[in-house]
Each structure stands twice: as structure tokens, then as C-alpha cells.
Amino acid sequence: MIDRRRFLSASAAALAAPYVRTSHAAGSLAVGFWDHWVPGANDTLTKLCNEWAAKEKVDLKVDYITSQSNKLLVTVTSEAQAKSGHDILSLPIWLGPGQMASLEPVDDIVQPLIAQYGALPAAVEYLGKQEGHWIAVPATVGSQMKGPCARIDLFKQHVGLDITKMYPAGAAPDKGLTDKWTWDTFLVAAEKCFKAGFPFGIGMGQTADSVDSAGAIFAAHGAHLVDAKGNITVNSAETRQAMEYCKKLVQFLPPDVFAWDDASNNKWLIAGKGALIMNPPSAYAVAKRDNPKVAEQLWTFPSPKGPKGRFNPGLPFFWGIWKFSKNKIAARSLITHLSQRAAVEQLVVASGGFDIPSFAGLRDFKIWAEVGPPKGTLYNYPPFGDQIVHIAGAPAPASIATQMYTQATVTKMIAKFTQGGEAMDKVIAWASSELEGFMRA
Amino acid sequence: MVDAVARGVHVSTGGRRMTLRKFVRRKSTIAFAMTLPLILIIGTLVVYPAFYSFYLAMLNKSMQHFVGLANFSFLFTRETFWMVVKQSIIFAVSAVVFKALIGFMVAHFVHNIPVRGQRKWRGMLLVPWVMPPAMSVLAWLWLFDPSYSAFNWLLEKIGASGVPWLGNPYWARFAVILVNVWIGAPFFMIMYLAALKSVPEQLYEAAAIDGANWWQKMWFITLPMMRNIIAITVLFSLIVTFANFDIVRILTSGGPVNQTDVFATWAFRIGIESNDIPLGACVSLFMFPILAIAAIFILRDISKRGNEA
Numbered sequence: 064m065i066d067r068r069r070f071l072s073a074s075a076a077a078l079a080a081p082y083v084r085t086s087h088a089a090g091s092l093a094v095g096f097w098d099h100w101v102p103g104a105n106d107t108l109t110k111l112c113n114e115w116a117a118k119e120k121v122d123l124k125v126d127y128i129t130s131q132s133n134k135l136l137v138t139v140t141s142e143a144q145a146k147s148g149h150d151i152l153s154l155p156i157w158l159g160p161g162q163m164a165s166l167e168p169v170d171d172i173v174q175p176l177i178a179q180y181g182a183l184p185a186a187v188e189y190l191g192k193q194e195g196h197w198i199a200v201p202a203t204v205g206s207q208m209k210g211p212c213a214r215i216d217l218f219k220q221h222v223g224l225d226i227t228k229m230y231p232a233g234a235a236p237d238k239g240l241t242d243k244w245t246w247d248t249f250l251v252a253a254e255k256c257f258k259a260g261f262p263f264g265i266g267m268g269q270t271a272d273s274v275d276s277a278g279a280i281f282a283a284h285g286a287h288l289v290d291a292k293g294n295i296t297v298n299s300a301e302t303r304q305a306m307e308y309c310k311k312l313v314q315f316l317p318p319d320v321f322a323w324d325d326a327s328n329n330k331w332l333i334a335g336k337g338a339l340i341m342n343p344p345s346a347y348a349v350a351k352r353d354n355p356k357v358a359e360q361l362w363t364f365p366s367p368k369g370p371k372g373r374f375n376p377g378l379p380f381f382w383g384i385w386k387f388s389k390n391k392i393a394a395r396s397l398i399t400h401l402s403q404r405a406a407v408e409q410l411v412v413a414s415g416g417f418d419i420p421s422f423a424g425l426r427d428f429k430i431w432a433e434v435g436p437p438k439g440t441l442y443n444y445p446p447f448g449d450q451i452v453h454i455a456g457a458p459a460p461a462s463i464a465t466q467m468y469t470q471a472t473v474t475k476m477i478a479k480f481t482q483g484g485e486a487m488d489k490v491i492a493w494a495s496s497e498l499e500g501f502m503r504a
Numbered sequence: 505m506v507d508a509v510a511r512g513v514h515v516s517t518g519g520r521r522m523t524l525r526k527f528v529r530r531k532s533t534i535a536f537a538m539t540l541p542l543i544l545i546i547g548t549l550v551v552y553p554a555f556y557s558f559y560l561a562m563l564n565k566s567m568q569h570f571v572g573l574a575n576f577s578f579l580f581t582r583e584t585f586w587m588v589v590k591q592s593i594i595f596a597v598s599a600v601v602f603k604a605l606i607g608f609m610v611a612h613f614v615h616n617i618p619v620r621g622q623r624k625w626r627g628m629l630l631v632p633w634v635m636p637p638a639m640s641v642l643a644w645l646w647l648f649d650p651s652y653s654a655f656n657w658l659l660e661k662i663g664a665s666g667v668p669w670l671g672n673p674y675w676a677r678f679a680v681i682l683v684n685v686w687i688g689a690p691f692f693m694i695m696y697l698a699a700l701k702s703v704p705e706q707l708y709e710a711a712a713i714d715g716a717n718w719w720q721k722m723w724f725i726t727l728p729m730m731r732n733i734i735a736i737t738v739l740f741s742l743i744v745t746f747a748n749f750d751i752v753r754i755l756t757s758g759g760p761v762n763q764t765d766v767f768a769t770w771a772f773r774i775g776i777e778s779n780d781i782p783l784g785a786c787v788s789l790f791m792f793p794i795l796a797i798a799a800i801f802i803l804r805d806i807s808k809r810g811n812e813a
Contacts, residue, residue, distance in 0.1 A: 133776065140776055161779040164566075269759045319650045319671025321760035330651045462779075469777040478761045482672075493583065500582055503565055503783075 090390045091122035092397065097135060097153040097205045097380065098127040099414060100345060107413035108204060108401075115400045121393050130155065142385065150388035151398065154381040156271075156454065157468060159199040160190060160461035166198040167384040172395055173197040176402050181424035184452035187379045193461060198383065200398050201421035203407045205380030208419055208446060209275050211367075212332065212346055213339035214261070215437070216360045221259040221338070222252040230364035232439020233432060236448065242368075246283055249367040250312055256338040257315035264331035264340040265316055266323030267478055269471035273323060275376035276341040277473045278455020280312075281305045283369020288467060288498060289459035295498045298491050301371075306480050306487060313481040321478045333357060341366070341376065344417050344434075344441055359436050364443045365450050377452035379421055416441045466501040561785040575786045584762055584770070585787070592766040592791075594677070595752075596745040599684040600738055606685065607692020607737075614693065615700045626694070633690035641754040644683045648755070673763035676756050680764050683751050688744075692737055699733040700726070732806050739802040743795050767791050 094112070099105050105127050116123035126149065128135045139158050142148030143165045159166065173191070177183060183191075187201050218224050229240035253263045266273035281287070286305040288297045296302075313320070317331070328340040333350045335357050340346060350358035366375045382401075384394040400406060407425050411418050416430045426445040434441045446452050455473065456464030467473070476494050479485045485493075527533055564571045579585045614625050632640065647654050648669035656666030670676050707725045716724070727734075749768035752758060758765035758773060765773075767787055775784015 136776060140779075140781075144781075157779075269757060317650060319668035322668070322670035322676065322756060323650060324757065327650055330649070334651050336651060466778040466780070469773060475761045483761065496583060500578070503578060503780075 089119050089121045089393055091124070092116075092151070092390050092393045093124045093126070093149045094151040094394075094397065095126045095128050095135075095138060095149040095153065097155065098129040099204065099417075101348065101414045101417055104204070104410070104413045104415075104418075107409050111401060111406050111409065112397065115397055119393065119396060121390075121397075123397075128153070146385075146387045148385070150390055150394045151382055151384055153202065153205060154199050154383045155205060156190065156378055156380075157461065157465040159381045159383055160193055161465055162383070163193045163198045163461075165386055167386050167388065167391055167394075168196040168198060169200050169384065169395070169398070170197045172200050172399055172402070176200070176399075176422060179424075180404070180420075180422035183421050183423070184377065184379075184446065186377050186452045186454040186457060187421045189457050190379055190454060190461070191381055199381035200383075200402065202380045202382045203402075203410050203418050203420045203425075204414070205378075206419050206421055207343035207378045207417060208444060208452070209272065209341050209343055209376040209378060210363060210365050210444070210450075211339050212342050212344070212361055212363045214332075214337075214357070214360045215362050217256060217259070217261050217338040218252070221255045221261070224252065226362050226364055227437075227439075230362070230443040232442035236443075241365075244365075244367050246280065246308065246367045246369045250308070250315075252339075253312060253315040259338075261336065261338040262315060262317050264323075264328040264337035265312070265320065266325075266328050267313065267316070267320045267474045267481075268323040268327070269474060270323070270325045271378070271468075272325045272328055272342060273320075273474050274455045274468055274471050275378065277309070277477060278468075279341075279366055279374045279376045279453055280309060280369070281455075281473055282374040282451075282453050282457075283367070283371055284308065285369075285371040287458060288472060288494065289463050289501075291458040291460070293460050293463060293502065295495055295502075297494045297498060302491065303487060306476065306490070309477045310481050313477065321474075321482055332361075343378075344415070344444060347440060348415060348417070361440055362437070362443075363441055365446075365448075368449070372451050373449050374453040375446055375450045377419075377446070377454060379452075379454070416444065419445050463498070463501045467498070470497070470501075472497055557785040557789060560782050561789055563782045565780050565782060567782060575782055576790075579783070579786050579790070584765075587762060588765050588767060588770045588787070589790070591677070591764065592746060593794075595681060595684070595748075595764075595766055596742055599681050599688065599745050600741045602681070602685045603688040603692050603741060604734065604738060606689040608696050610689065610693045611696035611700055614697055626697070629693055630690045632687050637687060637750045638754065640687060641683060641751050644679075644686075645755055648679055670756050671760060673760055676760060676764045680752050680755055683755060684745060684748065687751070688741060691741070695733055695737050696730065699730045703729045735802050735806050739799055742798055746791050746795060 096105070096108060099108075109125055112123055112125050115121075128138050130136070135153065135155065136158065138148070139152055139154065139162060142152065143162045146165070154162070174197075183201060191197055191199050191201055213226055215225075215227055218226050224240070228237055229244060230236050256263060265276050267277065281302070284305040285301040286299065288295070288302070290296045317337075320327075328337075328342055329346040329349065331337040332340045332342070332346045333354050335354065344363060347358060347361045347363065350361060366373060382398050384391055384398070388394055401410075404425060407420050408428050411420065411428050412430050416434045420426055426447070431441045431444055432439055454464075456468040459467060472494060476490050479490045479493065480487060560567070561575055562570055562572055564574075610629060614622060614629065617625055646652065650668070650671065653666065653669060655669065659666055667675055669679050703726060707729075708721055711721050711725055746766070747768055748766060749772070752764055752766050752769045753772070756764045758769045762770070767790060771784045771787035774787055775781045778784075
């Protein structure tokens with residue numbers, strides 16, 4: 064029979080016993096990362112995750128989900144609806160704002176990182192911070208810029224411009240040349256290359272590459288379809304100016320740019336058909352493998368400057384923690400670990416310089432100076448100087464901008480005005496009607 | 505009295521056991537049990553999502569409030585929606601007409617091939633239909649590709665200029681209809697071939713004796729005998745073609761400028777890509793009344809002919 068004295072002595076003994084930590088004592092964690100197209104990049108991320116998991120005694124499961132055919136988008140949407148799935152998911156561009164009601168606020172992760180590694184571009188804050196809270200942590204993996212990637216030889220021969228002198232590797236840009244690198248100069252270069260048989264490959268379709276390029280042109284001219292407060296501002300002098308510019312540009316582009324997807328511009332450049340595309344270094348990397356003669360002549364550099372500034376299209380990725388996650392502590396710890404300098408550098412190197420850290424203090428890695436040939440081809444890839452990282456759709460509220468982006472309102476306006484031959488007023492009226500529809504609550 | 509009650513209970517108990525065993529052994533019970541897995545799958549993956557999408561279509565964008573039919577009335581005010589309706593009808597009707605015509609003609613050719621060679625021709629002609637659409641449509645995409653189109657390469661070889669197959673709205677519509685016809689025509693061919701083989705040969709012999717030509721035989725014998733199968737295949741193909749997603753999604757993603765968008769692709773763009781699931785559900789449900797009306801008319805016609813016979 065157990066009496067009070069025996070019970071007390073047993074309890075005291077139990078309390079005094081040493082805690083024996085078993086493996087996976089910190090629980091389990093399931094993460095779904097974007098499946099990187101660069102071979103080997105996923106392996107580095109897996110290695111970093113496993114190192115963390117071994118140290119923290121977490122039972123970690125890592126999945127890689129492709130963005131091909133919107134698989135990542137469908138996964139994010141399904142998990143948000145089902146309130147079940149991974150603990151952490153990669154959230155490219157609009158997926159974070161779209162699911163913000165289901166995401167755990169992560170100010171406690173992001174604010175210390177900002178203090179540690181410097182400011183974030185306005186575009187990253189625009190997407191990652193909603194209603195005053197960070198809803199996802201800016202991720203290095205997948206974050207990219209989509210500035211011009213052009214042929215050095217064709218620009219020298221037909222445009223008379225040495226882009227390696229304008230934006231050299233290992234030295235400051237040539238101010239005289241960069242000041243003249245405007246959208247008007249771009250148009251002249253486009254015409255010259257078109258006449259020489261090497262048109263620029265700027266898509267005007269409904270996929271991200273096309274929308275990003277058109278968005279940068281519009282932003283550079285100060286044309287915003289919807290302002291930050293949600294007012295429709297499409298009917299403006301700036302919009303008309305941007306549309307007229309695009310009308311002039313389109314005549315120097317290949318005739319079926321309106322049907323281009325995100326692979327079309329890559330293929331155009333790799334095949335040696337075009338003098339310039341707007342793209343991250345994926346086209347360069349494939350050219351290096353499939354057409355080295357073209358790859359040796361490629362140079363990545365910032366976008367031209369417009370009346371309102373030098374807007375360079377960017378595509379930030381984020382890591383988000385679901386509110387339904389059962390191990391938010393471990394999730395926070397993993398994301399913090401992956402955001403440290405040592406981890407970020409390994410990830411950027413593994414991606415061959417494709418991934419760009421969002422934090423300003425993490426863009427000094429040597430990889431971008433070393434990638435080649437030609438050596439320094441990616442030196443000017445990370446944003447710097449007077450460049451403004453831009454996301455098409457900004458500064459509209461995210462719920463409206465998502466629809467403008469995914470339904471490609473800007474490129475459709477350009478298509479209607481150019482290929483469709485519709486009058487400017489009719490196109491703007493159509494856009495206005497579309498935007499009103501995006502306002503529905 | 506006790507004996508009678510006891511006898512009654514004994515008989516009653518034995519009858520219940522026998523009835524249950526009989527019930528389990530009945531053919532209809534066994535058949536139901538065997539089809540139960542399929543019924544459950546259809547119920548879970550088709551019926552439940554269909555009812556759930558009705559429910560979703562009546563929520564507001566953030567899926568927090570019930571708004572009744574407000575989403576539908578909002579859709580009716582959208583210019584893009586009516587463009588999608590028009591395109592879906594053009595796409596479905598023209599594709600089905602061509603599939604039926606080509607299937608009918610090819611079925612006649614195959615029917616007239618000596619029996620020995622028919623099997624291999626049937627097999628080869630079925631390949632477009634049995635190949636996974638994602639694979640075959642990808643091949644078509646490469647044939648139409650802006651940079652690497654094999655068709656344009658051939659055209660350029662003969663001195664003609666390349667065609668913007670997917671960049672020009674009219675050519676893009678032609679391309680999606682062409683691919684749909686290429687994939688779907690074999691289905692019509694095989695169904696009509698089976699129907700042709702069931703037409704009694706004596707009817708053609710009698711017609712020949714009466715001096716009928718090939719057109720008269722076709723009009724007065726073949727077509728009337730095949731009316732029901734033609735109606736059923738057209739209805740089935742209309743439903744499937746209206747709901748087509750993969751061909752348009754892979755070839756054009758609905759572009760350029762939504763001019764090849766059909767209900768399914770636009771519903772995906774609105775519902776999943778633009779994060780407006782209720783509106784996406786509305787778009788996909790809009791097909792239902794159109795197809796229901798078509799089904800009612802066609803099936804009523806079949807039933808009427810059946811009753812007359």
C-alpha cells in the first residue's frame with residue numbers, strides 16, 4: 064500500500080533524476096522547398112537542413128516541390144484550404160500575401176535579420192509585410208532579378224555599345240554610359256538589332272517573365288494601374304506614355320511574343336536568335352551547357368532608366384510557417400539557421416550565383432565575380448546603386464496586384480493596343496473595367 | 505399456447521436467418537458489393553467535389569461569408585467571361601463537328617479494308633487517343649514553338665514565311681482545335697466502326713438491287729442506323745471537350761489575351777492563380793447548365809427514337 068510518505072519520497076526521487084534526452088526530442092518538422100532548377104542546389108540546402116536537424120534533435124522531412132505546371136502553387140493553396148501539410152513552405156512572390164490569413168507572423172525572425180544584415184528592398188517588404196506584420200521570411204533560395212542579359216558581340220557590332228564597359232566586372236559602372244542607358248536608348252538598340260536580324264526577345268505573353276518586363280517599363284514611366292490605396296489610376300498621362308513606348312518597342316520584337324511563355328525568351332537567346340532578353344542567369348547557365356559560343360558572349364546588367372527611375376524586375380521568394388504547424392519553434396529555428404551568412408553563402412554558391420539574398424549586407428559574395436566565361440558575366444546581376452527592385456503590380460494592395468499579375472493586365476493592354484489595333488481609350492477603358500473586377504471583396 | 509409461441513419463435517428466427525443469407529447471396533447484392541468501391545471513389549472524387557464547389561461558389565472572395573448567387577451575377581458583368589463563353593462554344597462545337605466528320609470518314613475507310621489488314625490500321629489510328637495527352641500536346645507545342653517550330657522550318661524551306669501559330673489569336677484558336685481533333689477523332693472512328701459493323705449487310709444488298717447509289721445508301725441506310733451512336737458520341741465528346749483543360753493549358757495557357765481561354769483554364773487562372781477560389785468555382789460550374797440542356801435534348805431524342813422503334 065502506498066502511503067503519503069512513500070508517495071512523497073518517490074516523487075522527489077523522480078524530480079531529481081537526470082533528464083535523459085532521446086533522439087528527436089524536439090519533435091518533427093516537415094518542410095517543402097522550391098525545387099531548384101540548378102543541379103546540386105537542392106543538395107546543399109538538404110545538407111544545411113540535416114546539420115541543423117542533427118544539432119537540434121528534430122525529426123526533419125524535406126520535400127522539394129517544383130514550380131513547373133504550378134505544382135508549388137497548387138500545393139500551397141491545397142495546404143491552406145486543408146489546414147494540413149508541411150510546417151514550412153517556399154512562397155514565391157504572391158503566394159505569401161495570398162495566404163496571409165494562414166501564415167504565422169514572423170517579425171521575431173525578420174527584424175533581427177534586418178538589424179544583422181541590413182535593409183530589405185521595398186519590393187520585398189511590399190510582399191512580405193502585410194498589415195504591419197512580416198508574414199514570411201525573405202528567402203535566398205529562388206530570389207532572383209530579371210534584368211537584361213545581352214550579347215556582348217552583337218551590341219558592339221550593331222548598337223555600337225560595349226556593355227562590359229558600361230557595367231564592368233570588378234569596377235564601378237561607367238557613369239557616362241549608364242546615364243545614357245535609358246529606355247529610349249534601349250528602343251534605338253532594339254531597332255538596330257531587329258534590322259540586323261537579332262531582335263530583342265522581350266515576351267508580351269501572360270507568364271511571369273513577360274509581366275515583369277512590361278511592369279518595369281511601366282514603372283520606369285511612372286505608370287501605375289492602381290495606387291497604394293487601391294484607387295484605379297490607369298487612366299493617366301504616364302500610362303499613355305508607357306503604352307506609346309511599348310507600341311514602338313513591339314514592332315522590333317519577334318511577331319509571336321504575345322504567346323511567349325517563360326521558356327521562350329531563354330530558347331530565343333540560347334539559339335542565338337536574339338541580342339537581349341530580360342531574365343535571371345538561367346538562360347546563361349543552359350547556354351553554357353548547350354551553346355558555349357553564345358554563353359561566352361553573354362553579359363547580365365541592370366535595366367535601362369526611365370523618367371521615374373531605373374526599375375529592375377525582381378522576384379523575391381519567402382519561407383512561410385503555417386499557423387497550423389505543430390512545431391513552430393523548430394520552424395523558426397530552421398529558418399533562422401538558413402538565413403545566417405554562412406548558410407546563405409553556401410546556397411548562393413550552390414546555385415551558381417542565380418539566387419540573390421534579399422538583405423543588402425549579404426550581396427558581397429565572390430561568386431558573382433567568378434562565374435564565367437566570360438568572367439564577370441554575373442558581376443552586375445545583384446541589385447546595387449540606383450536600381451530599384453520592382454515587382455510588377457506594385458504599389459497596389461497585394462490582393463489586387465496578385466490578380467493584375469496573374470491575369471497579366473499590363474501585357475494584355477499592350478497586346479490589345481498593338482497586335483489588336485484597338486484605340487488607346489478603349490484599351491484603358493477595358494483595363495479600368497478589369498481592375499474594378501479585381502477590387503471585389 | 506406455449507408450444508405455439510415457441511414454434512412460432514423457432515420458425516420466425518429460422519426465417520430471419522434464411523432471409524439474410526438469401527439477401528447476401530442475391531445477384532443484385534453481390535453486384536452492388538462489387539461496384540461499391542467504384543461508387544465510393546466516384547462519390548468522394550466526383551460527387552462530393554461537385555457539391556462542395558456549389559457551396560464554394562456561394563462564398564465571398566475571402567471565403568468567410570455566404571453571398572448566394574452574387575458571384576454569378578458578378579461574372580455576368582465581366583467582358584472576359586463572355587469571351588470565354590464564346591470561345592468555349594466555338595472550340596467545343598467546331599472540334600466535335602470535325603472529330604465526328606473525320607471519325608465517320610476514317611471509319612468507312614477502315615471498314616472497307618480487307619479484314620486481314622484492319623486490325624493493324626485500327627491500332628495505328630487509335631494511337632493519338634491512347635497516348636497521354638500531356639505528352640502528345642507537348643510534342644505539338646514544340647511543333648508550334650516560336651523559335652523551333654518544325655512547321656515553320658518546313659514552310660521556310662519552301663520559301664514561305666513562318667506562321668505565328670500560338671501568337672496570333674486566330675492561328676492559336678486553330679492550333680488548339682486542330683490538336684483536340686487529332687486527339688479525339690480516333691474515339692469517333694472506333695465507335696462508328698463498331699456501329700458500321702452492326703448494320704445488316706442485307707439492307708445494302710436490298711438497296712443495291714433497288715439501284716441505290718453510294719450517297720443514297722449512306723443517307724437512307726447508314727446514317728439512320730447510326731443515329732443513336734452518333735448522338736451519344738457527340739454528346740459525350742461535347743461534354744469532354746467543353747471541360748478540356750490540358751490542351752489549352754499546355755499549348756497557349758489561354759493566350760494570347762485570353763483568346764483561347766476555355767472554362768477550365770480560366771477557372772484555374774481565376775481560382776488558383778489569382779487566389780479567388782469562389783469565383784473560379786463559379787466559372788467551372790457555368791458549364792453545367794449548358795451541358796445539361798444539351799444532354800436533355802440529345803437524350804430525349806434518343807429515347808423518342810427508341811420508343812418509336
